[in-house]
Amino acid sequence: MLASAHLRIFRLFDALNDATLGVVAARMHRIHYRPGEQIVHEGEQTGEIFFVEHGRVRLACTAIDGREQVLAMLRPGASFNLISAFDGQPNPATARAMSVVQCIVLPADTLRTLIRQHPELGLALLHDMAGQVRGLVVLVEDLAFRSVRERLARQLLQDADGGCAEATQQELAERTGTVREIAGRALRQLAQEGLVRLERGRVVVLDPAGLRAVIAEHA
Amino acid sequence: MLASAHLRIFRLFDALNDATLGVVAARMHRIHYRPGEQIVHEGEQTGEIFFVEHGRVRLACTAIDGREQVLAMLRPGASFNLISAFDGQPNPATARAMSVVQCIVLPADTLRTLIRQHPELGLALLHDMAGQVRGLVVLVEDLAFRSVRERLARQLLQDADGGCAEATQQELAERTGTVREIAGRALRQLAQEGLVRLERGRVVVLDPAGLRAVIAEHA
DNA sequence: AGTCGTCTGCGACTTTTGTCTCAGACCGAT
DNA sequence: ATCGGTCTGAGACAAAAGTCGCAGACGACT
Numbered sequence: 026m027l028a029s030a031h032l033r034i035f036r037l038f039d040a041l042n043d044a045t046l047g048v049v050a051a052r053m054h055r056i057h058y059r060p061g062e063q064i065v066h067e068g069e070q071t072g073e074i075f076f077v078e079h080g081r082v083r084l085a086c087t088a089i090d091g092r093e094q095v096l097a098m099l100r101p102g103a104s105f106n107l108i109s110a111f112d113g114q115p116n117p118a119t120a121r122a123m124s125v126v127q128c129i130v131l132p133a134d135t136l137r138t139l140i141r142q143h144p145e146l147g148l149a150l151l152h153d154m155a156g157q158v159r160g161l162v163v164l165v166e167d168l169a170f171r172s173v174r175e176r177l178a179r180q181l182l183q184d185a186d187g188g189c190a191e192a193t194q195q196e197l198a199e200r201t202g203t204v205r206e207i208a209g210r211a212l213r214q215l216a217q218e219g220l221v222r223l224e225r226g227r228v229v230v231l232d233p234a235g236l237r238a239v240i241a242e243h244a
Numbered sequence: 245m246l247a248s249a250h251l252r253i254f255r256l257f258d259a260l261n262d263a264t265l266g267v268v269a270a271r272m273h274r275i276h277y278r279p280g281e282q283i284v285h286e287g288e289q290t291g292e293i294f295f296v297e298h299g300r301v302r303l304a305c306t307a308i309d310g311r312e313q314v315l316a317m318l319r320p321g322a323s324f325n326l327i328s329a330f331d332g333q334p335n336p337a338t339a340r341a342m343s344v345v346q347c348i349v350l351p352a353d354t355l356r357t358l359i360r361q362h363p364e365l366g367l368a369l370l371h372d373m374a375g376q377v378r379g380l381v382v383l384v385e386d387l388a389f390r391s392v393r394e395r396l397a398r399q400l401l402q403d404a405d406g407g408c409a410e411a412t413q414q415e416l417a418e419r420t421g422t423v424r425e426i427a428g429r430a431l432r433q434l435a436q437e438g439l440v441r442l443e444r445g446r447v448v449v450l451d452p453a454g455l456r457a458v459i460a461e462h463a
Numbered sequence: 464a465g466t467c468g469t470c471t472g473c474g475a476c477t478t479t480t481g482t483c484t485c486a487g488a489c490c491g492a493t
Numbered sequence: 494a495t496c497g498g499t500c501t502g503a504g505a506c507a508a509a510a511g512t513c514g515c516a517g518a519c520g521a522c523t
Binding site: 424442445 | 472
């Protein structure tokens with residue numbers, strides 16, 4: 026059984042007291058996913074809201090030819106499927122577990138009634154969703170204005186916790202909106218310039234300042 | 245003075261009764277803008293929420309080199325600056341009047357207190373914002389997967405109320421995320437194929453079905 | 464009617480990105 | 494140790510997008 030304490034890692038619920046949260050917890054259940062497993066599929070409509078407890082979840086949309094564009098990488102504490110839950114339309118993106126993932130699931134109508142009782146929760150969600158919009162705007166700017174090289178540099182900086190980004194070139198390509206070969210080329214060039222070192226399944230960032238310069242150079 | 249009736253065109257306020265709406269109306273004021281005038285600037289933070297009463301408003305973000313990427317074209321009934329209002333961060337986009345525009349402005353904190361009193365309003369806003377997210381995801385898919393030709397075809401279809409799109413090639417280029425020359429080329433090709441006719445400041449759509457075929461051809 | 468600014472047409476050229484193809488390297492499992 | 498799958502390096506080529514430069518056309522305004 027889920028206890029209210031489990032939900033405290035989600036700032037969204039800060040506005041609710043323990044009693045209320047306990048009632049909510051009773052309506053939720055926990056699901057586990059294996060790496061690579063799809064959690065929600067583009068086009069389907071589940072009517073449920075997911076909260077990431079452990080692991081990494083990738084939100085991406087798929088083209089007809091199979092290419093994928095990553096919209097966001099979610100960490101514990103984040104939620105997804107909100108959009109579909111609030112406008113009732115099919116989900117615009119696919120969510121996939123990129124590691125062992127543990128999620129908590131809440132029916133959308135439970136959340137709606139909860140908002141009616143606790144308007145603060147609605148405000149928190151609006152705050153949350155505003156962040157999502159912001160992230161998408163940044164992505165649009167990236168795709169519209171910047172070269173693969175620049176996008177890659179950004180991605181590496183953002184992705185490199187503790188000096189190295191744990192991702193294959195294929196994965197980096199999808200996150201930056203291009204294909205493996207192009208990402209590989211750009212990475213090799215960055216490596217030649219001494220900014221990164223390439224290893225199998227990871228990229229070690231040697232010179233963060235240099236990468237930041239790459240991003241700015243286009244100006 | 246603003247009357248509550250003026251606010252009824254915004255579905256957002258459906259949940260409020262006339263008395264409440266009257267109180268809200270007292271807090272709002274109306275502003276007019278000339279074509280081309282900037283309403284909110286990227287990076288600034290106004291703490292106000294705008295509702296479009298009349299005219300067309302363009303939301304766009306600007307690159308360092310001056311190129312613009314249009315995020316959305318707003319019609320009467322739409323709102324903007326919500327994101328900045330709810331997370332307190334600077335506005336990610338510039339809003340510009342593309343015609344004579346009349347807006348109603350509401351302080352963000354008034355809206356917040358209003359949501360606390362009427363949670364339904366929060367739900368309505370969440371619904372609204374979900375639509376915004378959806379629009380951005382579509383834009384990202386467009387930029388990532390489709391060619392200029394295809395994006396242009398989409399834009400023309402979506403834009404052509406009553407058979408013709410009233411926009412310069414420059415404007416169409418910005419909406420489709422490219423430059424004037426490229427958009428011009430693609431348009432001339434579409435014209436040669438008999439799908440559209442080019443005129444000064446407008447594009448007449450001759451064959452909507454043909455345009456839809458253009459969008460699908462890439463598959 | 465003339466002038467100015469905006470809008471358009473269009474060609475030559477460069478750069479960037481994407482496609483195709485193959486070979487070698489690495490890793491885990493048998 | 495060998496095998497198969499995944500990951501990577503790399504080159505040739507094609508296509509798309511962007512840049513530059515310029516000329517003409519149209520409209521608004523004086």
